[in-house]
Amino acid sequence: MFSTPFLDIAPLTGADGCVRLPGSKSISNRVLLLAGLSAGTTTLHDLLDSDDTQVMLDALRALGCTIEREGERVRVTGLAGRLAVRHARLFLGNAGTAMRPLTAALALLTAAQGGDFELAGVERMHERPIGDLVDALRAFGCQIDELGAAGYPPLRVHGGTLDLSRPIRVRGDVSSQFLTALLLALPLVTTDRAVSVEVEGELISRPYVEITIRLLARFGVTIQHEAWQRFTIPPRSAAGAFRSPGDVHVEGDASSASYFIALGAIAASDGKRIRIEGVGSDSIQGDIAFTDAAEAMGADITRGANWLEVRRGRWPLRAIRLDCNHMPDAAMTLAAMALYADGTTRLDNIASWRVKETDRIAAMATELRKLGATVVEGADVIEVAPPAQWRAAAVHTYDDHRMAMCLSLAALNPLAGADPGVPVRILDPRCVGKTFPDYFETLFGVVQAEPAAIPVITVDGPSASGKGTLAAALATALGFHYLDSGALYRATALAALQAGIADDDRVALARLGANLDLRFAAGATLLEGVDVTDALRREEVGAMASRISAGPELRDALRALQLSFRRLPGLVADGRDMGSVIFPDAQLKVFLTASAEERAARRHKQLISKGFSANIEGLLADLQARDARDRNRAVSPLAPATDALLLDNSGLTIEASVAQVLAWWQERSPFR
Numbered sequence: 001m002f003s004t005p006f007l008d009i010a011p012l013t014g015a016d017g018c019v020r021l022p023g024s025k026s027i028s029n030r031v032l033l034l035a036g037l038s039a040g041t042t043t044l045h046d047l048l049d050s051d052d053t054q055v056m057l058d059a060l061r062a063l064g065c066t067i068e069r070e071g072e073r074v075r076v077t078g079l080a081g082r083l084a085v086r087h088a089r090l091f092l093g094n095a096g097t098a099m100r101p102l103t104a105a106l107a108l109l110t111a112a113q114g115g116d117f118e119l120a121g122v123e124r125m126h127e128r129p130i131g132d133l134v135d136a137l138r139a140f141g142c143q144i145d146e147l148g149a150a151g152y153p154p155l156r157v158h159g160g161t162l163d164l165s166r167p168i169r170v171r172g173d174v175s176s177q178f179l180t181a182l183l184l185a186l187p188l189v190t191t192d193r194a195v196s197v198e199v200e201g202e203l204i205s206r207p208y209v210e211i212t213i214r215l216l217a218r219f220g221v222t223i224q225h226e227a228w229q230r231f232t233i234p235p236r237s238a239a240g241a242f243r244s245p246g247d248v249h250v251e252g253d254a255s256s257a258s259y260f261i262a263l264g265a266i267a268a269s270d271g272k273r274i275r276i277e278g279v280g281s282d283s284i285q286g287d288i289a290f291t292d293a294a295e296a297m298g299a300d301i302t303r304g305a306n307w308l309e310v311r312r313g314r315w316p317l318r319a320i321r322l323d324c325n326h327m328p329d330a331a332m333t334l335a336a337m338a339l340y341a342d343g344t345t346r347l348d349n350i351a352s353w354r355v356k357e358t359d360r361i362a363a364m365a366t367e368l369r370k371l372g373a374t375v376v377e378g379a380d381v382i383e384v385a386p387p388a389q390w391r392a393a394a395v396h397t398y399d400d401h402r403m404a405m406c407l408s409l410a411a412l413n414p415l416a417g418a419d420p421g422v423p424v425r426i427l428d429p430r431c432v433g434k435t436f437p438d439y440f441e442t443l444f445g446v447v448q449a450e451p452a453a454i455p456v457i458t459v460d461g462p463s464a465s466g467k468g469t470l471a472a473a474l475a476t477a478l479g480f481h482y483l484d485s486g487a488l489y490r491a492t493a494l495a496a497l498q499a500g501i502a503d504d505d506r507v508a509l510a511r512l513g514a515n516l517d518l519r520f521a522a523g524a525t526l527l528e529g530v531d532v533t534d535a536l537r538r539e540e541v542g543a544m545a546s547r548i549s550a551g552p553e554l555r556d557a558l559r560a561l562q563l564s565f566r567r568l569p570g571l572v573a574d575g576r577d578m579g580s581v582i583f584p585d586a587q588l589k590v591f592l593t594a595s596a597e598e599r600a601a602r603r604h605k606q607l608i609s610k611g612f613s614a615n616i617e618g619l620l621a622d623l624q625a626r627d628a629r630d631r632n633r634a635v636s637p638l639a640p641a642t643d644a645l646l647l648d649n650s651g652l653t654i655e656a657s658v659a660q661v662l663a664w665w666q667e668r669s670p671f672r
């Protein structure tokens with residue numbers, strides 16, 4: 001996982017493969033709450049592990065629920081409807097699916113049982129309306145204080161006198177989460193009479209309310225409704241409010257599926273396909289209707305009970321006009337697909353976008369324009385026409401996971417005729433952690449790019465110059481792959497020593513190199529399945545590597561293997577000839593130039609710290625001999641590429657060297 005505040009996506013030319021979706025956010029947080037309030041223990045399978053579920057888990061723990069992780073499973077032992085803790089301050093991040101239902105549950109429970117709770121979140125959470133829910137709860141007799149602006153969190157709930165005799169009205173046209181929150185919480189306080197909730201205004205995002213009702217039924221509560229306008233919560237049964245169903249399987253997130261459905265529709269042509277596992281025709285999530293919208297735009301979709309397969313159908317995509325009230329989240333993905341359509345796409349009835357993680361209408365309009373699209377923004381509508389001329393853009397994500405995931409689809413611009421294709425920079429890419437922490441890794445696993453378009457940084461230099469440490473740290477920071485080309489020569493040397501091949505048998509060595517079964521896995525190097533990480537560092541192996549690497553046959557034999565490391569999202573390669581011979585078109589080439597004396601001193605310190613005895617003079621002589629051999633060989637001699645930037649890291653810490661190279665990388669990028 002990268003640590004830079006940006007992620008660059010090279011221009012992408014195709015997609016093929018299979019993705020497994022993370023669990024649905026809406027289902028995960030609802031079942032967590034229900035399990036936390038139920039009698040008994042519930043085992044949750046495939047629960048989403050993300051920022052939003054984490055705050056819900058933390059809140060339940062603070063309220064006294066027992067939560068155990070067992071590998072992929074999470075076991076929640078609930079409160080059986082009784083407050084075990086009477087005072088707590090809950091931090092709910094930016095999770096609307098935690099703030100709204102917990103507010104309702106704690107307001108009603110403290111009114112019935114006593115207690116005092118504070119519910120707060122991040123700054124943006126304090127700008128997301130909750131006033132209509134607060135009004136409805138007050139009408140039931142709950143005591144709620146707004147600690148900041150009226151109508152917004154943070155809130156304090158502390159008792160009151162419950163009166164459930166009259167039907168209560170709640171607005172349905174700002175967020176369906178208000179109604180969901182009441183439906184999830186009211187069964188906790190019903191007595192021998194049914195309670196009614198009436199929806200004022202048109203109920204938006206109805207499918208989310210359907211999820212709520214289905215999950216309540218699994219926990220033993222059957223809600224009746226009249227035309228989605230009047231909902232009846234039944235009188236409490238003798239067994240209490242919620243009863244744990246034992247095991248609950250969380251389906252994949254249908255909103256998360258939308259990015260891969262779009263990907264297949266745009267980029268899976270010529271026999272390729274994107275298979276999505278975790279949602280399908282059996283899904284209870286409203287956003288599965290996104291498949292119909294994607295089909296209307298031209299996607300070719302095959303559905304199974306819990307999988308989808310998507311191919312490009314019509315191309316370019318068809319511009320559509322659609323009322324998106326029923327799937328506001330997934331509709332954002334349609335705005336990204338509109339970049340690949342044959343005209344202007346218009347998404348109507350999306351006012352709720354303005355009160356989500358950010359004002360999504362404004363954010364989408366601003367960022368799509370940066371890419372070159374023509375966008376018209378209205379109070380509850382957006383119109384998008386594709387770019388005539390694509391531009392490389394650094395796009396803001398507004399701490400909104402869906403902005404980051406939608407805009408990543410803009411990297412498919414070569415398929416819309418951008419020539420040359422342009423990369424896309426996603427700013428603050430980690431915001432995807434809200435619902436899909438591995439989104440980018442998953443994406444990079446199923447997309448293709450021209451090798452020349454995949455960024456490469458080369459770090460060459462003499463032995464013990466610290467290039468391995470620098471290159472590996474750069475790769476980690478950028479989330480790039482890492483090639484230690486010296487390891488390939490060392491592995492060949494080790495294999496030759498084991499097979500008794502002489503260091504002048506160039507043909508046999510080349511054959512060995514061409515057939516190396518070498519794998520790099522989690523910090524270890526495996527040669528024919530055996531961990532050789534330490535063996536490769538042995539002195540005699542290094543010396544043999546230095547001698548055999550002078551042979552042009554072996555160098556040729558290892559070339560294809562080295563080139564195969566150039567994979568999305570990018571590569572940092574270290575060695576002697578990475579910039580000069582193997583990746584002559586690398587976007588940035590660095591050549592380390594620390595003196596032999598400095599390098600000998602470093603290696604000395606390193607050996608001593610590991611408890612080996614060492615002598616500086618011997619190390620220096622050895623390094624100088626190796627430098628001379630690397631420099632003076634006929635093929636690929638050690639020398640900076642003509643366009644390499646020299647870095648004398650003698651007096652620099654590793655952090656300072658990394659910072660310097662990242663600064664050079666930024667200067668080279670088209671996003672300055």
Ligand code: DC
Nearest residue numbers: 485486487489545546549575576577
């Ligand atoms: O970087 P290292 O010490 O692990 O490299 C071991 C030997 O391999 C080194 O003596 C020179 C050779 N080598 C090379 O010739 N070309 C490379 N790209 C990397 C290493």
